[in-house]
Amino acid sequence: MKIINEKVDVLVAGGGTAGHVAAIQAGRARVKTAVIEAGTMLGGTMTSGGVYMPNHYYSPQGPVVLGIAWELYKTSMEIEGLPIPDYRKRRPVENPGYYSYINVPLYSAVAEAAAVKAGVNIHYHEFIGEVKPDGNVWEITSFGRGIKRITRAKEIIDCTGDCDVLRALGLGVLRAKERQPGAYQYKIEGIDYEQIWDEEVQIMYKEAMDKGTIKKGDYAYLDSLPFKYYLNHGGHNGTHVYDADTSTADGQTRVNIEGRERMLRMYKFVRTSIPGCERSVLKYMASHGLARETYRTKGEYIITKQDFLNAVNFEDKICNAFNYIDMHNEKTGCDVYFHESREMVPVVPFRALIPKGSSRITVAGRIVSADRVSLAGIRAQCTCMAMGQAMGAAAALAIKKGVPSREIDAKDIVALTVEHGACPIK
Ligand SMILES: Cc1cc2nc3c(=O)[nH]c(=O)nc-3n(C[C@H](O)[C@H](O)[C@H](O)COP(=O)(O)OP(=O)(O)OC[C@H]3O[C@@H](n4cnc5c(N)ncnc54)[C@H](O)[C@@H]3O)c2cc1C
Structure with missing residues (x-):
């Protein structure tokens, strides 16, 4: 087995829905970035998993997630010669969703090209097995066919969808007995x-x-x-x-x-x-089956159902989380809860992406620190991508300032994502 040593500033664990955007953002902010992805393409659940319907770039009030997520969607639509839907024309119906569809081959190729252009080292077909601290850096061991890679990184973003890095480190995770199908x-x-x-x-x-x-x-x-x-x-x-x-x-x-x-x-x-x-x-x-939830992060803050439905305007918000609560279950199939007002747009606080008591590690995607019910709204793909962009920005700022990501001000994170096309948050 070939042993490869690699040194980066930021390691993105999992190049799925949240991870591909996190990696592109960190790369574009000019910090040395690698992504380790167990599968064969970027995008995870939204590409190889076959869920090619990212929700929601727009709310009835206007755009809620733009930035890298929107750019990749728009680019792949343009290559295919398809018009971008005019979201303003959507009739007021009970379901406030604005559905969008991606073409999986095009989207994954466009995302990959953007990551390569941003200077991201992509490592497909590798599983992260072990993670341990070594002074002020992380040592991450991943295995691929014929390869054992030892990556030394200053910051990690866990985007594995299942808290693989947090579990390897013994950090706190949440897991319910009853999980969505x-x-x-x-x-x-x-x-x-x-x-x-x-x-x-x-x-x-x-x-x-x-x-x-x-x-x-x-x-x-x-x-x-x-x-x-x-x-x-x-x-x-x-x-x-x-x-x-x-x-x-x-x-x-x-x-x-x-x-x-x-x-x-x-x-x-x-x-x-x-x-x-x-x-x-x-x-x-699709190439593989999917879970809607397995492990969630036990973060510095746990978003609750009330926070989500009341669209609490957290001081340390880093992105929007517009969606209804889409709770799948074994009894009825699916229960859906909408916000009282169509104008409400929940947000994600930075603290929900920082594992409790940790340093130099953040999370993004469906492993956000949230209770089960609010997760059934926050886990939508556009929100996962927006969290990814924000944590890519947080890690890049941390490297540049020489401090752990948890010490970065949420307003500076948002400012950097906005510089890279993201939606300002109200
Ligand atoms: C059936 C289903 C239907 C859904 N419908 C919709 C919908 O219509 N619209 C919508 O917006 N959302 C929908 N969602 C929700 C949304 O798709 C997910 O919440 C979101 O894609 C999760 O993104 P993520 O980045 O957290 O995880 P993923 O996209 O799953 O990415 C995780 C990545 O990490 C990689 N990985 C995992 N462990 C390791 C490891 N140890 N080493 C290396 N790589 C690793 C995986 O290979 C994967 O690529 C649906 C979800 C499901 C399951």
Whole structure:
């Protein structure tokens, strides 16, 4: 096995939704940055995971997340020749969401090119195993095929989605007994929607459930949304995997196998039983199954449901977190809670991205320090990317000032992200 030593200022652990933006921001702020990513491309859940719907760049009041996240989205849309949706024209409906879709191959290639241009060292197919302090630097050991890399970094941003770095360091993490179901992403195409009758397919779905042809969770939304919803989306984002825990290789393997079993069962049912689906094709399958939550950071502050729903304007806010609470569960499929007023935009405080009692390490993404319910709103992709940009900026400022990131003023973090195109926060 080849042993490689690398010295950087900032190590981004995980190049997923939050991590790719964190790495680009740190690189653009001209500090030496590396990202170690277990998968094969940047973007994580939003690219290889198949959840290609980043929420929300805009609220009904205007932009809430711009910066690097918006730039990569816009660039990939432009390459594809697609117009950027005019978010101002959205009608006032109950759901305040402004949905956007990315093209996974284009987006991941655009993100990778931006990271390379920013001078970020990208290391794919490597898992971070061990992390330990060595004086004022971190020593991070990662393993890839034929490689053991020892990275020495002054600052780490844990963007692993499962608190891998915090757990390796023995820092505090939160974990609930009951967790939201995970999922497996795939897409069925070639459905002849003119042949689909809502009432008829609802009856067929119920009969298939009663007979055991398909199982609870194969269709995620059970009784909360009619079965036509599944067909309308070609099954995409429509299958749950209960008790999904991707924080270990064994857990990930279980989610992959169960997710694909569910996908096969549903495709067979749809193609052979539902008029209009005879010529449907199983066209797309993500590379791996997903968890919505595993471990969360025990941070200097834990965001609560009340904080989120009341849109508390924290003094140390570093980015917006506009979304509704999207709480998936095994009983109804999904429960959704909206803010009282469409004008409310929650924010993320810097303290929720600093592990309690730690120094020179921050987190970004769905491992933000939050209670379960508020996390079901904060974990949206645009918020994860905005947290990533903010923590990339915090780490860069820390390196330049020669102090730990926790000592950086939140206002200076926001100022640097705004210099790099991010939305000013109200
Ligand atoms: C089924 C599902 C549907 C969703 N729907 C939506 C939606 O419609 N819109 C929306 O905005 N949000 C949605 N979300 C939420 C959102 O996608 C996630 O909360 C968000 O993508 C998480 O980002 P992250 O950066 O924390 O983690 P990820 O994007 O998962 O990134 C973590 C990265 O870290 C890497 N990694 C992990 N451990 C290690 C290690 N030890 N060493 C090296 N690399 C490592 C992983 O390979 C991965 O690339 C959904 C989530 C799920 C699961």
